[in-house]
Amino acid sequence: MSGALRGVRVVDLTQALSGPFCTSLLADHGADVVKVESPRGDFLRNTGPFAADDEHRPYGGVFGSANRNKRGIVLDLKTAEAREVLLRLVDTADVLVENFSAGVMERLGLGYDTLAARNPRLVYTSIRGFGDAVGGKSPYRDWPAFDIVAQAMGGLMSITGPDADTPVRAGSGLGDTVPGLFAAFGTIAALREAERTGKGQYVDVAMVDSVLAVSEVVVNTYATAGVSPRPIGNQLQGFAPFDTVRAKDGKVTLGAPHRPQWTKLCDVMGRPELVTDERFATDHARWVNRDAVYKIVNAWTERHTVAELVELLGGKVPLAPIMDAEAIFADPHFAARDMLPTVEQPGTGRRVAVTGVPVKLSGTPGEVTRRAPLLGEHTEEVLREAGFDDAAIDSLCAAGATIRRGEAE
Incomplete structure (x- = not known):
């Protein structure tokens, strides 16, 4: 692997989405993630989508994207032999990431204190619904959590949807991927400190905390004004126009809340007098009189098609068509930015797209070079690197501590 994190070794004990998303970000930039x-296997393997001609279904699309660029091994950590193998892997690792329920690693005899005693440089990252005791022991520490729980308790659902009676979960798994992003950031920060001091540390990430951290409207509005904000559809508190607006054949998003943007919009609409109209003369006035703003804007936009609005306003005022997957796959931006690289899909023999690397480093760019592993695909390879010979691997298989790739299929 190339990339800024080449040489970093990561032991990845994660499953579902939050943890694998974190470690995929590290792998994209060159870390050797096992x-x-x-x-x-990770239960996410059995979650679709699956291609219609995928008869074997070794894993679905979400697993494939969240586990690209990794090598995969099988260890049954309920056995003493497998736990000893994991300890051997930790001895030469820089990072371990897990997202088990609180206390699981301790019950296995693999808690942070045990691993740090063996490898003081180790950065140990955990992602849990409500965090671990390291960052502050939550009264909900032992509660299980999914994305929807994090979005609900982290405040995001309270401000998402058409109105206060219809709270809506964001359509993607932000309750998983946002914690994964923060976990990756925390891991890199801790790695930097370990490089300076030779000492690792525990990186404690809570899914709920992470969602709250990106729900800025919730915290800022209540802290400043003492008001709990409520959903207002696609609008943004204090900004107008900032919403979806009607076109002749659909809708587009439009944002022109500040005077320079509002002035350009008024010019294109042929309504320059609106710039000095006292109802719309300031950013705040446009918010207070937003009903009038949207009545005027919609009366103009609905006379044009989406394509015409893009032609009229694109590059002048923040505006975008609402793009579905088909449109994204056809759009030149995502091709130019390599945001839809392809990897082999082992169940079909075809290549399928996964999401690309959004962080573009000029000198050491990340890349997607390897599909997600089959269950146990690299077990023998990784164990040999750790010093186990064929006889030792046979013994581990006989003890039920591991299985080879052929036995996993």
């Missing part, structure tokens, strides 16, 4: 699965 995904450790139980013999039954």
